[in-house]
Amino acid sequence: xxxxxxxxxFFGMRSVRVIVKSLLATSxxxxxxxxxxxxxxxxxxxxxxxxxxxxxxxxxxxxxxxxYSSLRKVFGVLQNGHDIPKHTYTHRIDATKLGxxxxxxxxxxxxxxxxxxxxxxxxxxxxxxxxxxxxxxxIESLLEAYRVAFVEDERVGEHTFAEITRRLTKRGESKCKx
Numbered sequence: 001x002x003x004x005x006x007x008x009x010f011f012g013m014r015s016v017r018v019i020v021k022s023l024l025a026t027s028x029x030x031x032x033x034x035x036x037x038x039x040x041x042x043x044x045x046x047x048x049x050x051x052x053x054x055x056x057x058x059x060x061x062x063x064x065x066x067x068y069s070s071l072r073k074v075f076g077v078l079q080n081g082h083d084i085p086k087h088t089y090t091h092r093i094d095a096t097k098l099g100x101x102x103x104x105x106x107x108x109x110x111x112x113x114x115x116x117x118x119x120x121x122x123x124x125x126x127x128x129x130x131x132x133x134x135x136x137x138x139i140e141s142l143l144e145a146y147r148v149a150f151v152e153d154e155r156v157g158e159h160t161f162a163e164i165t166r167r168l169t170k171r172g173e174s175k176c177k178x
Contacts, residue, residue, distance in 0.1 A: 006040030025071035
């Protein structure tokens with residue numbers, strides 16, 4: 001049974017992996033499950049000689065305490081007849097990369113006087129951030145300038161940059177009222 005479960009965990013679709021891992025998490029203690037997955041991954045690594053498959057199997061064999069408790073909760077949800085909860089991947093964006101995007105916006109755009117807000121982006125909360133005016137600039141033109149200013153390893157993706165820009169800026173220009 002464990003050999004079949006290992007095969008499903010390492011090579012099955014995400015939903016199948018979650019179901020099998022949650023079943024195993026409720027059946028075994030975390031450290032015992034960790035050892036079982038390690039042994040099963042070593043079996044597959046001996047059979048498979050391709051490096052990319054071997055690294056994929058090793059990555060899926062790791063189970064930490066947070067994932068273990070999360071899988072036990074998922075099992076309870078499945079027992080009640082509900083679907084697998086949707087997983088968010090916000091933790092994948094590095095805070096320093098978010099910082100480069102915010103820094104670029106701060107240096108490129110003008111402040112809107114007297115306006116501040118709390119901005120939550122990818123699980124990171126920036127408090128009392130000033131609101132900036134795009135001054136007629138499009139998100140696409142800001143993105144192109146951002147790509148020129150920072151190397152690829154230091155910048156966020158297109159979707160995240162657009163989200164940051166929308167949350168930190170207002171469209172249009174200010175008019176002076178006299």
